Amino acid sequence: xxxxxxxxxxxxxxxxxxxxxxxxxxxxxxxxxxxxxxxxxxxxxxxxxxxxxxxxxxxxxxxxxxxxxxxxxxxxxxxxxxxxxxxxxxxxxxxxxxxxxxxxxxxxxxxxxxxxxxxxxxxxxxxxxxxxxxxxxxxxxxxxxxxxxxxxxxxxxxxxxxxxxxxxxxxxxxxxxxxxxxxxxxxxxxxxxxxxxxxxxxxxxxxxxxxxxxxxxxxxxxxxxxxxxxxxxxxxxxxxxxxxxxxxxxxxxxxxxxxxxxxxxxxxxxxxxxxxxxxxxxxxxxxxxxxxxxxxxxxxxxxxxxxxxxxxxxxxxxxxxxxxxxxxxxxxxxxxxxxxxxxxxxxxxxxxxxxxxxxxxxxxxxxxxxxxxxx
Amino acid sequence: xxxxxxxxxxxxxxxxxxxxxxxxxxxxxxxxxxxxxxxxxxxxxxxxxxxxxxxxxxxxxxxxxxxxxxxxxxxxxxxxxxxxxxxxxxxxxxxxxxxxxxxxxxxxxxxxxxxxxxxxxxxxxxxxxxxxxxxxx
Numbered sequence: 001x002x003x004x005x006x007x008x009x010x011x012x013x014x015x016x017x018x019x020x021x022x023x024x025x026x027x028x029x030x031x032x033x034x035x036x037x038x039x040x041x042x043x044x045x046x047x048x049x050x051x052x053x054x055x056x057x058x059x060x061x062x063x064x065x066x067x068x069x070x071x072x073x074x075x076x077x078x079x080x081x082x083x084x085x086x087x088x089x090x091x092x093x094x095x096x097x098x099x100x101x102x103x104x105x106x107x108x109x110x111x112x113x114x115x116x117x118x119x120x121x122x123x124x125x126x127x128x129x130x131x132x133x134x135x136x137x138x139x140x141x142x143x144x145x146x147x148x149x150x151x152x153x154x155x156x157x158x159x160x161x162x163x164x165x166x167x168x169x170x171x172x173x174x175x176x177x178x179x180x181x182x183x184x185x186x187x188x189x190x191x192x193x194x195x196x197x198x199x200x201x202x203x204x205x206x207x208x209x210x211x212x213x214x215x216x217x218x219x220x221x222x223x224x225x226x227x228x229x230x231x232x233x234x235x236x237x238x239x240x241x242x243x244x245x246x247x248x249x250x251x252x253x254x255x256x257x258x259x260x261x262x263x264x265x266x267x268x269x270x271x272x273x274x275x276x277x278x279x280x281x282x283x284x285x286x287x288x289x290x291x292x293x294x295x296x297x298x299x300x301x302x303x304x305x306x307x308x309x310x311x312x313x314x315x316x317x318x319x320x321x322x323x324x325x326x327x328x329x330x331x332x333x334x335x336x337x338x339x340x341x342x343x344x345x346x347x348x349x350x351x352x353x354x355x356x357x358x359x360x361x362x363x364x365x366x367x368x369x370x371x372x373x374x375x
Numbered sequence: 376x377x378x379x380x381x382x383x384x385x386x387x388x389x390x391x392x393x394x395x396x397x398x399x400x401x402x403x404x405x406x407x408x409x410x411x412x413x414x415x416x417x418x419x420x421x422x423x424x425x426x427x428x429x430x431x432x433x434x435x436x437x438x439x440x441x442x443x444x445x446x447x448x449x450x451x452x453x454x455x456x457x458x459x460x461x462x463x464x465x466x467x468x469x470x471x472x473x474x475x476x477x478x479x480x481x482x483x484x485x486x487x488x489x490x491x492x493x494x495x496x497x498x499x500x501x502x503x504x505x506x507x508x509x510x511x512x
Contacts (some may be wrong), residue, residue: 127392128476129384130501133464134452142466145474146444149490194447194461194486243466243476248444 002263003373005094006219006227008333009038009212015326016176018206019115023053024068026110026208031069034106034210038224042069045212047096047105048076049089054329055113065108066315075102077280082361083277083329084235085109086369090334091233093213103218109331110208118204124166128243137201138193139242139363145195146248150297155195157300159186161281162199164309165317171310172346176203177324186235200281203327209335216269228341231266231354232371234259240361249297251360252367253290260369263290266354268292271371273340273349274314275333275357278321284308288316291369310347318347330359334370341372381454383502392419394433399505404436404496406473417473438496439470440509447485467494467509483512497503 011033013026027050035042052061061079079085086109093105144303148151167179181199189198195269219227236259238245261267268291276284276291278367283297293314296301302308308316319325319336325330337355339345357370387395395418398405406417410432414425415445422429445465451457467477479488480497494509 125385128464129453130386130504131464131476131478132448132451132453132456132459132462133476134456135450137450138446138448138452138464141446142444142464145446146490149444191447191449191461194449242476248466350509 001094001098001264003218003229004233005040005097005213005230006216006224007211007230007334007338007372008214008219008227009034009036009040011035011037012209012332012335013110014184015174015205015207015328017114018112021112021206023056023110023112023208024064026112026206027065027108027210030110030208030210031106031108033211033263036131036373038212040212042071044104045071045106045237046074047102048073048094049093049105049107050069050076050078050272051085051089051109052078052080055111055117079163081366081368083279084359084361084366084368086330086334087357087359087370088235089368090213091210091235091368093129094230094233097215102139103214105213106210107213108208108210109328111328112206114204114206135193136363137196137203140280140282141193141196142242143248143286143364144280147282147286148195150249151168151300153300155187155197156183156202157303158281158285159183160303161278161284162186162323164303164306165198165278165321165323167309168318168347169320172303172319172325175320175325176205176327177320179330195281196282199323202279204321204326205327205329207326209331211331211334211338217312226342227375228338229373229375230370231373232260232262232264234263234369236367238365247365249286251286251290251364252362253369256367256369257291260371264354264371264373266371268356271354271356272314273318273352273355274316274317275321275337275355276316277330277333277358277360278317278323279329279360281323283364284316285359286364291356292356310349315347315349316338318345329361330365333357333359337372339371341374383455384453385502385504391421395419396504398433399498399507400408402498404438404470404498404507405433406436406469408434415472417475434471436469436471436496438466440494440496441470442479442488442490442492442494443474444490445479445485445488465509475507478508479510480508
């Protein structure tokens with residue numbers, strides 16, 4: 001089904017601190033923008049896939065969003081894979097369209113952890129509270145430390161990822177954090193959970209984003225202005241908590257990318273722009289390895305020397321990513337991937353034919369990959 | 376809420392994990408071993424995660440282990456740990472195979488630890504509860 005389903009519309013809210021806005025209201029705004037971008041009305045939507053707000057679980061949340069949108073979808077619901085859910089739902093929506101379960105699907109996510117609660121991000125892991133094993137950043141720090149020990153990855157190499165993403169965010173008028181970062185500033189920032197420093201960690205943000213999917217044939221019939229074909233998608237998961245994971249430095253990104261690249265019929269070497277989930281810098285480094293942009297253990301050297309900055313060999317997170325544009329988990333990366341394939345990005349990579357987008361969730365528990373192309 | 380007011384997050388043993396905590400209080404670190412496939416694991420769970428058998432027994436760990444990875448907290452995510460910063464949390468692999476979250480004691484600076492470093496069990500007390508900690512050899 002390579003290329004038979006397209007992303008026909010993209011939309012998002014402002015990013016940052018949005019007090020007084022509920023996740024449901026932010027979802028509606030994002031969907032409204034995505035439908036306007038696609039040039040279709042809401043009544044065409046018969047599939048609605050929602051990632052529930054990470055910070056506050058709400059039972060049957062998909063129905064809450066459908067009611068707020070005033071639509072009666074045939075298929076949809078809420079998918080829980082943490083940050084991997086958005087691309088995972090795009091894959092499920094594409095399969096639903098391909099198999100006649102719906103014709104026009106919306107995938108949407110919104111949350112308000114910056115002005116609301118963020119308790120879900122600060123909980124204890126497993127049953128190890130007695131050791132002080134709390135928080136998301138320390139989980140990633142545990143993986144980063146092992147990677148450093150196994151492969152000699154350095155703090156400065158993680159810093160190079162933060163510097164690149166922050167540079168892209170500084171150029172993006174809609175980014176939450178528009179402040180360039182130098183490697184010296186990175187080094188001087190306080191430790192959060194060693195070896196991760198402040199600027200290794202993504203933003204906390206209120207906001208929402210949505211995309212509209214339909215078949216390529218339907219997009220042509222409707223005269224959709226700028227459809228972007230979905231060439232491939234894939235997923236991967238591990239069930240093991242960090243403490244139990246037999247190999248801490250290889251992730252479910254590997255199988256997810258294999259599936260997606262095989263479906264798209266292309267190799268990583270043909271990708272010239274990527275949106276790589278950057279909840280923490282180490283996630284980008286390991287995802288680049290697991291995707292095959294470089295070999296395992298060589299991610300540190302790969303991200304050095306401006307290779308992943310705009311103008312480099314493989315620009316990554318060209319709108320700033322979670323480290324700079326918005327910390328909301330993942331859909332903004334898809335939106336930016338669509339802009340790159342349309343040729344309308346703020347930092348447009350010239351002649352980019354393919355864009356790889358990654359989403360991941362938990363502490364590298366879940367992963368989903370999307371390969372976008374051009375019409 | 377400051378550290379004085381926050382209740383310390385002590386373990387809440389259940390039917391499956393109570394023997395684990397009981398053994399620690401007697402100076403023994405234990406893990407579960409499957410009677411069917413021989414698999415060994417922690418943390419306590421009612422079925423073998425390898426073959427799903429519910430036929431297993433507790434076994435004493437010898438106390439030899441190695442350091443898989445560790446972090447040093449410079450921010451407290453729970454107020455009860457605010458006055459301990461910086462403190463470390465580690466992933467430790469027992470010689471018998473099971474891995475567990477723990478912490479490393481008997482060191483001045485956790486940044487000087489090395490992955491795969493040899494460790495020895497050092498059971499300590501936390502608010503009157505015996506917990507498994509480790510020290511470098």
